[in-house]
Amino acid sequence: MVPVATRRRREVLGAVARHLLPRRPGHPLRVGIDGVCGSGKTTFAAELAAQVEALGRPAIVVDSDGFHHVRSRRRRRLDDPARGYYEDAYDFDALRDRVLVPLGPGGTRRFAVRVHDLESDAVITDANTTAPVDAVMLFAATFLQRAGLRDLWDEVIHLHVDLEVAQARGVERDAAALGGAVAATRAYEERYLAACRLYVAEQDPAPRASIVVDNTVLEAPRLLRPSDDI
Template structure:
């Protein structure tokens, strides 16, 4: 992965907007977004440019909101998992041109379900700010990313990685696979059909095999 991540980092470092560079790392559940983003942060930092990873775990809705749609689990996850309005107003707009550069590092604690209102920081003006999550190219975030990297993965490979990762939290492999079928991957299929995120992205990496990712499109 290292050589490809270096190529991506070099492309990001070349981008100059006069404000922090807002980069979304998009892709279906299990595509390897967090691992890829952490590696990318290290490569950007090694170039001498500051890098910030805003953790998507801190931008979920509270549990009751996430689980309010008991009829259609997939649609419920797609529409209610993440607080993208908070991401837009408290992170992406302040980091954009003319913004204060003061951003929320998180608005929610996923473990305790507490709402967080006082965890903020100020980004350096030349920072590369990365946020990785599913569904980043929804209309409410349109125009707020400077670049979007779409991490493609075959669905079967992504599900296997997701089940491996989440089995303990979801009650075992069988329960995890059922959750992916009914909720998580089913929501990703809605997103792919409605938004065509691969086609919209600035950059595309095929991460079906994380040991040998392939560059598909550079900006």
Template sequence: MTRSDVLDAVARRLVERDPGHPLRVGVDGVCGVGKSTFAEELVGRIAAHGRPAILLDSDGFHHVRAVRYRQGRESARGYYEDAYDFDALRDLALRPLGPGGSRRYAARVHDLATDEVRREFATAPGDAVVVFAATFLQRDGLREHWDEVVYLDASIERAEGRGIVRDAEHLGGRDAAEQAYAFRYMAACRIYLDEQDPRGRASIVVDHDDPLHPRVVEPRA
């Protein structure tokens, strides 16, 4: 299957779901695996199949810097526990979009560029598919609020290599990026994999070792 085929297969599965409220879809996987790009393309395919599609940007659900780095700028546990404001995601977005909810959800709660708390709200159509991509989104307390989770599965080495190339300029060069991934980002992902088994808990698993040639592993097409 081509990448286009895989995106269409996943989109078809999602648009066939009708839980009676907006469908809440998480795109999960380790750092560097390609979650954001996959989510953006998936939203386009869902819309092409005739369902309203909404992409929530994970950058809008970070904690402020004082919280993100309270365990140290190189702390893996700190990144795992403090990077994202998952309480706000759950209480202000996923619950309102879920059973019996108002459908008025937070599109963002934080501005990453200015580090300001900034809540912006919107109302989702009842038949919308809402897609959010981030690592750690199947942690305890959040996992049960997803209707579907797409897990992009790739080896740590491949995902880390892609992430380093992508983030080198932002992190101060390749050497700095390698250090950041080794001691903070990918180290945090290893904690997540060990504690939560996100691949095993996902409803859809896509082999994403080669993003140009992904493959649906579960459920089998």
């Protein structure tokens, strides 16, 4: 679902962009956009990148679809689909070693754009580029505040969305790919949102995030932290 570009949405995105812009750590600013499946992370990243660039900083959106594990790894726990998705969907070791570390303090700034092709299931080793030192790098995915990753983000934006709203959005978006609305609903209940519940229970991501946005109503998001003073 593409959000309507209301004045309120532009104000919230602008406020987040203005919060990020003064951050100049001497290397590209590594920003994770966190939230449950269906919370609107990918769209938020694209909109925020446009706001950052409009304010004069280069923005890089790294697509999380390029950081999945190969299919055999993703599907090795079919007996426990929630834990399987939580543990095996994303190649977070590659995200750490090939993106976050090289973009961090003392890094080369040369990073991987992707390490995997989701459609062909091919491993990618040569999709690399170099980030400007003042770039804002945005990476949107679930589970970004797990141990081993959480200390490598310079900022984390957590998108809060009521779970029933997130599921409805996800089912609408993915029904065709997952075999229809009934199958998609089952997949969200047993795998995707079930994994998100594990993540929330184990990591409590919202309080850890530096920025929290309530994205339940796409046309009227609310900036909960650092403040809603916009």
